[in-house]
Amino acid sequence: MSNIFDEGDFSADDNVADPDFIAEKPSRKRRLHLDEPSPSKVARVNAIPSSNIFCSEFYTDVKQVEISGKVSVEAKCSASGCGRIIKGAGGVTSNFIKHLRRRHSELFEKYKVVKTVKSDIQTAQQKFEKKLLFAIVDCSLPVSLFERRSFRESYEMTGLKVPSRQTAMMILEDQYNSMLEKIRADISSAKYFCTTADIWSGKIN
Incomplete structure (x- = not known):
């Protein structure tokens, strides 16, 4: 089998550097600083x-x-x-x-007591907020009442916290959406329903 390469295709001395050859710098991965944690x-x-x-x-x-x-x-x-x-x-x-x-069985018993007491307090707080908001809506009072200092101070001795105006608005909005969904569900499941309207005549209308 004949060779497909000739001797002239190779340099006679491999140690002779090619003058036209430019060595590329080897790429190195960035080393993390010793104090720098790994991103992961x-x-x-x-x-x-x-x-x-x-x-x-x-x-x-x-x-x-x-x-x-x-x-x-x-x-x-x-x-x-x-x-x-x-x-x-x-x-x-x-x-x-x-x-x-x-x-630590002794600490565990204390934890159960703390959990029960705080749970009762949270339940009382939720009931208080519900009744307070019902009174606000029933009496057509502004929600800004929650920001009045005299109003908040009137409940200081109860151990309960008057919600902020923002919290009251969020609770009212949630209750409104829940009531709206309930009404929609009742109407969609009803075969018939009746509505009434109060109509009167006047000089303008």
Whole structure:
């Protein structure tokens, strides 16, 4: 079999540099600084999650972090001689409650009491807001009444909090939408319905 290359196709000495050849600089990947964390492991501390279990009597150093797009919560147990760091995924608190139940029965009993008391307070607050808003609508009073200092101070001794004007508007809007959906559902399911109108004549009409 004959060779397809001739000796003239190659340089006689491979060590002789080609004068027309320009060496390219090798590309290097950017090296991260030693103190710079990897982008996939950047942690962002967010607001402390709101829960009865995260009061200082049970846990301290509570923080919410996000690592690689996944949110988790971690906190340090306040029990004497423990100090263990407990972690939980997202807003789930089962790991923190389970730790108290298994390791610190006395703290767990306190937690149940706190949870019950706060639950009762929240229920009372919701009932108070509902009755307050009903009175506002029934008496055709402006929602700006919630911003009046004298009105807010009149409820200070009750232990209940008068909602802000913005909160009151949101609650009223939710109730309005719920009532509207109920009326639409009743009308759509009814075979017949009757409406009345108050009509009168006047000099202009």
